[in-house]
Amino acid sequence: xxxxxxxxxxxxxxxxxxxxxxxxxxxxxxxxxxxxxxxxxxxxxxxxxxxxxxxxxxxxxxxxxxxxxxxxxxxxxxxxxxxxxxxxxxxxxxxxxxxxxxxxxxxxxxxxxxxxxxxxxxxxxxxxxxxxxxxxxxxxxxxxxxxxxxxxxxxxxxxxxxxxxxxxxxxxxxxxxxxxxxxxxxxxxxxxxxxxxxxxxxxxxxxxxxxxxxxxxxxxxxxxxxxxxxxxxxxxxxxxxxxxxxx
Amino acid sequence: xxxxxxxxxxxxxxxxxxxxxxxxxxxxxxxxxxxxxxxxxxxxxxxxxxxxxxxxxxxxxxxxxxxxxxxxxxxxxxxxxxxxxxxxxxxxxxxxxxxxxxxxxxxxxxxxxxxxxxxxxxxxxxxxxxxxxxxxxxxxxxxxxxxxxxxxxxxxxxxxxxxxxxxxxxxxxxxxxxxxxxxxxxxxxxxxxxxxxxxxxxxxxxxxxxxxxxxxxxxxxxxxxxxxxxxxxxxxxxxxxxxxxxxxxxxxxxxxxxxxxxxxxxxxxxxxxxxxxxxxxxxxxxxxxxxxxxxxxxxxxxxxxxxxxxxxxxxxxxxxxx
Numbered sequence: 001x002x003x004x005x006x007x008x009x010x011x012x013x014x015x016x017x018x019x020x021x022x023x024x025x026x027x028x029x030x031x032x033x034x035x036x037x038x039x040x041x042x043x044x045x046x047x048x049x050x051x052x053x054x055x056x057x058x059x060x061x062x063x064x065x066x067x068x069x070x071x072x073x074x075x076x077x078x079x080x081x082x083x084x085x086x087x088x089x090x091x092x093x094x095x096x097x098x099x100x101x102x103x104x105x106x107x108x109x110x111x112x113x114x115x116x117x118x119x120x121x122x123x124x125x126x127x128x129x130x131x132x133x134x135x136x137x138x139x140x141x142x143x144x145x146x147x148x149x150x151x152x153x154x155x156x157x158x159x160x161x162x163x164x165x166x167x168x169x170x171x172x173x174x175x176x177x178x179x180x181x182x183x184x185x186x187x188x189x190x191x192x193x194x195x196x197x198x199x200x201x202x203x204x205x206x207x208x209x210x211x212x213x214x215x216x217x218x219x220x221x222x223x224x225x226x227x228x229x230x231x232x233x234x235x236x237x238x239x240x241x242x243x244x245x246x247x
Numbered sequence: 248x249x250x251x252x253x254x255x256x257x258x259x260x261x262x263x264x265x266x267x268x269x270x271x272x273x274x275x276x277x278x279x280x281x282x283x284x285x286x287x288x289x290x291x292x293x294x295x296x297x298x299x300x301x302x303x304x305x306x307x308x309x310x311x312x313x314x315x316x317x318x319x320x321x322x323x324x325x326x327x328x329x330x331x332x333x334x335x336x337x338x339x340x341x342x343x344x345x346x347x348x349x350x351x352x353x354x355x356x357x358x359x360x361x362x363x364x365x366x367x368x369x370x371x372x373x374x375x376x377x378x379x380x381x382x383x384x385x386x387x388x389x390x391x392x393x394x395x396x397x398x399x400x401x402x403x404x405x406x407x408x409x410x411x412x413x414x415x416x417x418x419x420x421x422x423x424x425x426x427x428x429x430x431x432x433x434x435x436x437x438x439x440x441x442x443x444x445x446x447x448x449x450x451x452x453x454x455x456x457x458x459x460x461x462x463x464x465x466x467x468x469x470x471x472x473x474x475x476x477x478x479x480x481x482x483x484x485x486x487x488x489x490x491x492x493x494x495x496x497x498x499x500x501x502x503x504x505x506x507x508x509x510x511x512x513x514x515x516x517x518x519x520x521x522x523x524x525x526x527x528x529x530x531x532x533x534x535x536x537x538x539x540x541x542x543x544x545x546x547x548x549x550x551x552x553x554x555x556x557x558x559x560x561x562x563x564x565x566x567x568x569x
Contacts, residue, residue: 051442077444089442091435093502094428095562102428106444114426114450137565145562162443 003062004029004166004198005050005081010059012042012049019045021222022059027166032192032199034213034230036206038243042222043202044086047168051083052076064165078106080165086174086202088151092144096135096154099143100126103161129157133187149176153184160191167191169201173208181205185212210234218242251505263412267404274400276519278472281407283515285414285465286492287499287507292418292458294493295501296427297451298434299354303365305489306349306372307342307459309482311466313382314338316476319391327394335467342463346455354451357437366485373483387477390470403472410468414461419504421457430454434502490537498540500549509548 005027012020019042027033035043049056052073061069063081071079091099101118108122130139133153138146143154152172159167172188173181185208191197203209209216209230216233218226220242226233233239263281267274286308293299318334319327349368356364377385393399421427429450432440440447470476483489491514499510517536521529544551553560 074441074444074447077442082444083442085439089436089439091432091439093435094431098428098431102425102432102440102445103443106446109425109429109446111449111453114429114453115421115424117424118428139565140561140563142557142562158443 002029003027004031004064005200006060006062007046007050008060008062010046010049010061011057012045012054013057018222020049020056023219023222023224024059025217025224025227027198027200029165029198030192030196031215032188032201032213034209034216035200035202035219036204036209036216036233036239037219037225041219041242043219044170045222046219047083047170047202050168051081074106077162080105080163081168082159082162082164082166083168084152084155084159084170084172086170088148088155090143090146090151090154090158093142095142096130096139096146097123097126099154099158100129100161103158105163126161129160130154132160132190133157134183149180152176156187156191160195160197163195164197166198166200169199169203171202171204173203173205181208188212206234263405263408267401267408271398271401274398274404275472276515278400278404278407278468280512280515281404281411282465282469283491283495283511284411284508285407285461286488287495287511288411288414288418289458289461289465290492291496291501291507292430292454295496295503295506296422296430296434297454299451299454300358300362300493301365301455301458302362302485302489302493303353303368304458304462304492305369305483305485306365307345307462308466308469308488309369309372309376309478309484310342310345311338311463312470312476312482313376313388313466314341314463315467316388316390316470317382319471323391327391331471335464338467339460339463342459342466343456346459347452350452350455354448354455369483369485369489373479373485376478376482383476383478385478387475387481389475390473392474393471400472403468407465407468410461410464415508422504426450426453494537494540497547498544500547500551500553503547503549503553506547506549513548 003026007023007025010020010023023046037043048054050061052068052071052075056069060067063076063079066079068076068079101122104122127139130136133156135150135153135157138150143151146154152175156172173184176184188199189212192199201209201212213230216227216230217224218233218239225242226236226239266277290301290304293301315334315338318337319330323330324333353361353364353368376382382388393402395402429445432445433447433450437447466482470481473481476482495510495514496507497510498514499508500506518533521532525532546554
């Protein structure tokens with residue numbers, strides 16, 4: 001398997017607080033990799049570093065063989081590396097179909113194309129994806145009127161619409177009705193298998209991540225504590241200590 | 248997308264076509280009515296659709312005023328009637344170029360910073376115009392008079408009407424295109440749009456350039472119609488035209504197709520009535536109206552209607568077979 005994302009020795013501090021220290025992770029094309037760790041262990045900071053939300057203090061990040069350490073969010077997004085947010089970010093005053101219609105791959109948005117109508121195949125794909133995430137009946141509702149869980153599904157569909165190579169999901173099941181979680185796991189797997197999207201997932205729900213991930217990294221106090229097969233990581237005494245210990 | 252009833256087009260067309268000949272004594276007010284429609288529609292591209300409240304769009308109007316006047320004075324290709332349409336297009340293009348030029352610096356600012364920055368832009372332009380001899384400096388610039396016998400304002404009413412119609416349909420067409428969605432995405436969450444790889448800088452610059460064009464044309468029309476361009480009171484008249492364009496769009500309902508048109512009608516008619524019936528008090532009454540608009544219609548007339556009857560505006564649950 002080819003390496004899609006290679007994070008090497010990345011460090012990031014905020015006014016002296018070390019959020020990430022010498023973190024190295026690798027995601028291969030086609031994988032579903034989980035990132036776990038207690039609250040405040042630096043998971044979201046690592047995501048932000050990867051997608052170019054803030055500059056890193058040290059280390060390098062490569063995506064699809066390209067150095068992206070110093071690139072900014074839009075440039076990285078156009079390379080096919082997207083993230084979803086812990087708190088949902090959707091276009092609230094637009095309906096669901098429109099949210100998806102404007103989420104096409106950036107390469108399709110030439111200046112000339114901005115002045116013409118949304119092509120029919122794009123709309124059809126948007127409706128198919130809304131069907132995929134189970135929001136078909138809500139497609140003409142404003143995104144801001146959806147429940148939190150539905151907005152998460154919409155945001156996931158928006159990400160798929162733009163055909164990323166790698167999708168970083170920040171707690172996809174947080175705030176979602178427990179009965180819907182199984183459906184979401186299924187959809188994440190299908191996105192991976194059918195649409196060929198590699199996933200890197202932050203998740204607190206152990207049951208979910210055990211089911212989903214093929215490989216896990218555990219962060220604690222800004223450092224990689226353990227990595228490997230999900231079951232092995234879960235039973236690692238250091239991981240148990242990090243979650244249950246008195247830090 | 249709500250569809251527009253046909254009678255509305257018929258009524259507006261009738262007003263545009265017959266009013267100037269039937270009521271030539273108010274032709275100037277009619278011309279200004281259509282200019283106000285252009286003002287509000289153009290402002291709404293940025294302020295309504297994209298959520299960037301520009302307080303400096305008067306800049307493009309002023310540029311248009313001078314561009315046409317100078318074009319007529321120094322070049323005047325083919326005589327008045329040929330030079331006028333060419334000059335109006337030239338005024339629009341120059342305004343759009345200014346938008347692209349200033350957009351580079353201004354569009355990096357967000358929300359209130361953009362508003363204040365653009366406000367400064369409009370004020371600075373007025374000061375520069377007032378000290379530039381080539382365009383008459385503080386003394387102003389007299390424009391070429393239309394070579395017609397009788398009431399030139401009747402002709403201006405038609406030219407302004409045509410400008411408003413073209414602006415309306417051009418924007419209607421634009422908003423159903425992808426850029427309409429891109430503007431909405433930037434308005435709702437610009438950081439998200441960036442994170443999705445949307446070329447936000449390009450979209451914002453285009454939007455400002457598009458909104459500058461009709462304002463440049465409107466400037467050319469008003470400058471000519473008045474026969475005289477004062478740098479601060481006509482061309483870069485931030486406190487009047489510059490503020491009115493914002494108020495009209497807000498009053499009618501920002502971000503809606505008909506909102507700016509409705510707002511312009513209500514505002515212009517009310518304003519003219521104040522001027523006629525509230526002599527001496529007209530400016531105070533206008534101030535009260537402005538406060539009332541902001542307090543009672545923060546989302547505008549159509550914005551209020553859309554909240555009240557969302558189904559009429561296309562918001563609905565689709566029944567799916569179980």
